[in-house]
Amino acid sequence: MTFADELAEPMWTEHGWTPRTARAEEADLAAGWRLTVSSRLPADPLVTAFADLAEFGAAGTVPSDGPYLIMVDLDAELADEEHRIVVEPTRCRLLAGGVEGIRRAVFWVEEMMLAAGGPYLPLGEHHRTPVITTRISRCFFGPINRPPANRDELADDVDYYPEHYLNRLAHEGVNGLWLTVRFRDLVPTSWSGPVAVDPARRLAKLRRTVAACGRYGIKIFLFCIDPAAFGDGPEYLVPSAALVDHPELGGHRTDRWTAFCTNSEPGAVYVRDTLATIFSEVPGLGGLIDITIGERPTHCWSDVWTGDPINCPRCGPAGVGPTFAAHLTALRDGVRAGNPDARVISWMYLPYGPEYGPYAGDGLADLVSEIAAHTPDGVTTQVNLESTGTATQYGTEFEVLDYSLAWVGPSELFERVAETMAETGGDMGAKLQVGCSHEVATVPYVPVPGNLFRKYTALHELGVTSAMQCWYFGNAPGPMTRAAGRLAFAPLPATEDDFLTELAAPDWHEDTPRMVAAWQEFREAYARFPANLLFSWFGPVHDSIMWPWHLAPVDQPITPSWQLGWPPSGDRVGEFFAPGFSFDEIVELVGEIATQWDSGWQRIADLGERYVQDRDRRRDLGIAEAMNLQWHSAHRTLRFHQLREDLGRGVGDHDQQFAELAELITAERAAALRLAELADDDSRLGFHSEAEGHKYHPAGLRERAVALQRLHDDDLVRLRARADDVGPLWPGWAAPEPDDEAVVVLADEPATATEQHLGAGGRWRTWRDGDELVIAASLPVSATEAADEVFEVQLEARRLWPIVPLRVHRDGTAYGSRRMLPISRDWAARVTTDHTRWEAELRLPFEIFKAPGMGTSYGFRFNVLHHGPDRSLAWVDRAEPLRPRLAFEGLNPANLGWVVPSS
Structure with a gap:
């Protein structure tokens, strides 16, 4: 670093x-x-x-x-x-x-x-x-105060804001920085639990930080998700024991937590007094950014978007608008008591809308608009610019969700809320990503300033006055942050090209036209980014150039892009593209991005010699080239695994496949060595701010080059020698082995379906009914609530694709991971029950996973489970669950059996 x-x-x-x-x-x-x-x-x-x-x-x-x-x-x-x-x-x-x-x-x-x-x-x-009068960024390398490291910048002695760094930020138009706090760490109470560091020490460092930043016209904003709800699970909850002595603070209750009721006088007093103390103790604070709905539970209506009724006797009858008004008023009054000039930003973090209930579809926009309409004076309503946006690629409509730099937006939800704020005269804020995003966060910025011109043009038109320009990533100084600072002011340049020319001229002079042309090609390439959040969170563009390639399948998961401390990513590449995209589609799409980006790069590639003595310009070129290498690595990674799957299934010409594999390995090795050279020159490359470390680095890249050489010289040669032998390359991979007991033949009708056992007294069977797959279970009724007893089917359409859980409760409710793993909405479940047994039947179209037709010999893998009050029973139970990952739970592919066609 x-x-x-x-x-x-x-x-x-x-x-x-x-x-x-x-x-x-x-x-x-x-x-x-x-x-x-x-x-x-x-x-x-x-x-x-x-x-x-x-x-x-x-x-x-x-x-x-x-x-x-x-x-x-x-x-x-x-x-x-x-x-x-x-x-x-x-x-x-x-x-x-x-x-x-x-x-x-x-x-x-x-x-x-x-x-x-x-x-x-x-x-x-x-x-x-x-126009955008509040422009908030964040320290590029500051601790995130979250797991796994839980490093708090107010608890150490490191100076994260040296003067020349602040000077750079000020030049780029930044006039606010946010850092993460918790109320209880700054103002502890007798009931809020212990704190690890003396609050006085935290406040003293916060005062020093505010003073240092203030000399450059930069305000500090405190970011929090407070007041915390009560519960005994995650560390962000206040222990439930606090409610024994302070029941008046409790509000809406679920089986996991109890909300902190700010609609009670004691709750409102706590919020006001806590914030008044903080803002009095630290003069000059710019304000508070509080996630007030959609993330963690805090006040009684903070989780309302799920559609669950609010059972707080005060907040339920009051309704969402008045309750939010009371909550935001308490926040505002506390802040103003300490500093009348400070602002409260109510961040309604709603990356997607619920699929069911009163707030599905347009209901979410109605809800958020009602909340916005009740926002009191002195509070800015902030919404993610892209959340609930949609993009169509290869005939599939995807929700963009949030934090997209590639998709311009704004979403209809954002526009609705902005229109509401304009009608009420309130202040509207946008949460967006300026430098980079979850799409690729291992470069300090993605050079696509044309997208910012389009985003900020919309912000001007919608009357937005505040912008939170980053999450933990996307905040490095550079041309993208500078672009956002320029675009915050009116008048905007007449055209996008005019703006790009103005932006480039101070750095590139006579080379400005070439750089502008390159930026526009980069923007066109980036606009093709797969509109699938899992491709952002787990996809290869961040660091696939460090992933090991396995010629023999290992069936291991892809690990999160935003964290360290995981094993290297495995080979289950479908987890970040399927079933929304087919293998052919994602290979083609990422190949188009790589080709278009390379076209832009070739416009400026020879400038390196001219700027070899200019470190900043040399590194700007290095970032563009690093992105080119990462795009091509992502494409090669996908193509490598696609070829490996074809080999495993015996599809295609072996000579051509092995020749292409050799080319891919050779090109990947050269790319790893070149990226190592660039990272030697610029230690920002590979650094991921949320991971608090490097996802790739020179030493690792050179080690990977050695491993790729071995793969080429040894493993590939041995595999080629076996490829023409009789039988599959990897028995049990593309089809079950002959002695595998976890195999079910798909019957053509219910009468011929073989009954399988599922624990004590449970039975299940499966058959084909036209274009539908039917899975039916007969299970003993357990001594538990009907909503808590579940029949679960875990489906993997093809090897490497994500395991999709479908769950049917005894009370008839059903749930499937449709958003993160966007399968068809056409699957259905039916439940019948008596006093001793209950029957569950799931019907799924074969199209649901784009599975091959029944005329092939290829099957798919799945498992069935029965969850009761004190145990879970599974058809296949070979291995422990995996470490849970966001969207994927802990489902282990080792615990899957086979469904094969009858002929």
């Missing part, structure tokens, strides 16, 4: 300007300038900006006592951050309504000189007005 030290280096060292004469339309500052500041301006807040201007001039060897005047003054007709620059032949006037407008004007003057390639300014008047 040498990049952390590099961020602390001075911004300006040596411009390397080539001397020239001023053009007719320029003011000439080459003889030096003199800064004069009106006495009406407070001096202290602008010390850093004026010092930066002096350092900027020194880096261009421009005297600071020259004849040209730069005059700084206030203009009562301008708003605080609004600014005008009036450039005349002998003087330049910087005018603004307040301190922060002057800061923006100073940086704009510097940018104009960078674009001119020397100390020259374009004559005339230049004017900018802020």
Whole structure:
């Protein structure tokens, strides 16, 4: 992480300007300038900006006592951050309504000189007005205060905000940074549980952080999901024992947790007093960002989007709008008691809508709009820009969910809420990703500023005034953050190309047209990103260049992209694309992205020699090339496994397949070695901010190159020698082995279906009914609630594809993982019961997993289970569950048997 030290280096060292004469339309500052500041301006807040201007001039060897005047003054007709620059032949006037407008004007003057390639300014008047007035980012390398590391930046002595890093952020338009806290860690109570670090120590560091950032016009926002609900499960809950002495704090109850009721006077007092204490103890805090619905349980209506009735005697009858108003009022009043200028941002984190219940479909937008309409003054309503958006690829409609930089948006949900806020006069905020996203977070930024132009154009049109520009990733300084800072102001450039030209000119000068063309090709490539959240979370683009390739299947899962501490990803590549995409479709789609990105890269590839001594530009080129390598690695990874599956099933020409495998391995090895060189030069490459470490790194890449050479020289040769032998390459992989007991022949009708045992007294069977697969079970009734007794089917359509659980409860309710693993909605379940037994029947179209027709010899794998009150019984029970992963639970492919056609 040498990049952390590099961020602390001075911004300006040596411009390397080539001397020239001023053009007719320029003011000439080459003889030096003199800064004069009106006495009406407070001096202290602008010390850093004026010092930066002096350092900027020194880096261009421009005297600071020259004849040209730069005059700084206030203009009562301008708003605080609004600014005008009036450039005349002998003087330049910087005018603004307040301190922060002057800061923006100073940086704009510097940018104009960078674009001119020397100390020259374009004559005339230049004017900018802020539209997105709150622009919040985050420390690129700061601790995330979450599992598994649980590192809290307020609990250590590391300086995450060195001055020159803050100066970079300020230049890029950032005026807010968020960090994660919990109420109880800053203001503990007798009932909220122990804290690991002295709260006074945390508050002291927070004060130092606020003061340091404030010198650069950057406010600190506290991010939390508070007040925490009560329960005895995850660590983010307050222990349930607290409710024994304080029952008045409890509200809506579920079988897992009890909400913290802020609609009670004691609850509201706790919130107000806690926040008043924090904001009084830490003067200058910018505000609070609180997830108020959709993530973890907090207040009584925080989980309302699931559709469950609210059983709190206060909040249930009050309704969602008034209850939210009371909750947000308590937050606001507490913050204002400590700092009247601080803001509360109510982040309604709703990445997707429920599939059932009152808030399915348009119901979610109705719900969120009603909440937004009750938002009190002084609170900003923030919604994810992309959540519940839809994109169609290869005939399948996908929910984009959230955190997409590739999909422009905004979603209809976001637009509905923005329209509501416009009608009520409230403040609307957007959560979006500026630098990079879950799609690929192992580069500091994805160079697609054209997408930001399109996103921010929509924000202007919708009246959005606040933007939270990142999650734990997406916040590295660079052209994307700078683009967002520019786009926060009006007027926007007339066209996207105009904007890209303005953005590129200060860095690329005569190479600007080539860089703009490359950016546009990158944007066109990135727009094809698979609209499937699992491809973002688990997909190969992050770090497949470090994944081991297994010529012999190992049937091991893909591991999360956003965490360290997992084994290397295995070979079950279908987990991040199927069944939404077929193997052919995903290979083709990722291949198109790689080809288009490479086309953009070839436009600028030869610039490396010109900028070899310019570290920043050299690394910008390195990021574009690293993305090119990662796209191609992702495509090769998919194609490698597709060829391996064809070999396992005996499909295709062996000679061609082995020749292509050899080419893939050779190309992957070369790519790993090249990426290692780039990562040697730029330690940001491979770093994932949420993982708090590197997903790839030079040493690992070189080790992978050695492993790939062995794969090519040894494993591939041995496999080729066996490939033409009689029999399957890997018995038991594409079809069951002859002695496998966990095999069921799919009957053609119920009468011929063989009955299988399922634990004590349970039976099940399966047959084909036309185009449907039928799985039926007869189970003894257990001594438990009907809703808690479950018949479960775990289906794997083809090897490497995700295991999809389908669950039918004894009360007739049914659930299948339709969102994360988007199978057909056409499957159905029916339950009948008497006093001693219950019958469950599932009907699924064969199309549900795009499984081959019955005319082939290929089957698919599955398991059936019966979950009772104190035990679970399974048809196949060979291995322990896997470590649970988001969306995949702990389903182990070792616990799957076979269904094979009758002929």
